[in-house]
Amino acid sequence: MKLKSAVLVFVFLFIPLQSFCLPLIDAEIAAGGWFCSPDGFAGYKGDDLYLERDLGYEDQTELTGRIRLELPLLLPNITFMTTNLSFDGDNTTGRSFDFGNTSFNGDDKISSELKLNHHDFAVSFSLPLLNLATLGKLQADLGVNLRLIDIEASMEQTTENSGLKRESKSLDVPIPMGFAYLRLEPVSGIGLEAEGRMLSIGGNSVTSLIGRIRYHVLGPLFIAGGYRVEKIDVDEEGIRIDTDFRGPFFEGGFKF
Secondary structure, eight states, X not given: OOHHHXXXXXXXXXXXXXXXXXXXXXXXXXXXXEEEEEEEEEEEXXXXXXXXXXXXXXOEEEEEEEEEEEOSTTOOXXXXXXXXXXXXXXXXXXXXXXXXXXXXXXXXXXXXXXXXXXXXXXXXXXXXXXXXXXXXXXXXXXXEEEEEEEEEEEEEEEETTTEEEEEEEEEEEEEEEEEEEEEEEEETTEEEEEEEEEXXXXXXXXXXXXXXXXXXXXXXXXXXEEEEEEEEEEEETTEEEEEEEEEEEEEEEEEO
């Protein structure tokens, strides 16, 4: 199942639950931009290519969105987050290399693209005694997260002798992860939050860390900013990716 289809299935399955429990649900929705710096390397069957040095990828702002639903009684809390992570560039590597079944000349310009768009679905339970003991100022969640990564990598080069060379690979990778969420509201209208998602198993290792400061402007409207780190190390079907993306982000949203 493609990632876009999975997102639609999630949304439509949740609509009946939301309608039934709406008066009891604390809902939060936000969207924003993440200014991230790429680091690390990627390869397909052949040589490893460094994102900045070899492919010429630069810092850029990526779109993000999230929904958090805190359900009543013994029902779990639900967090959905989507992240667009797509880089492209034109560069010369200065060395020949293999990507897939194609050999590329390092002296001629190479056009490349790497997409690591991903969607996170987390189900978690709050620690009720902690919330009660702090009079609702501190909340901690523990649970599980499913990350669906849509990987697309392509390489293209045109030379006088060989003409057009092109190689690409795409695949969807589901990754189960642990999930932790912490929120502190020392005074009304200000929230300090942290989210962590992590997995290390076999040839795959993914770490996601988010720190956020939120300020309620008026009514349900809030603005927020913070810092985010994504470390993605995946080895699947000949694709090798060991990357690190990090940087500040900003967002706006509503909390009901």
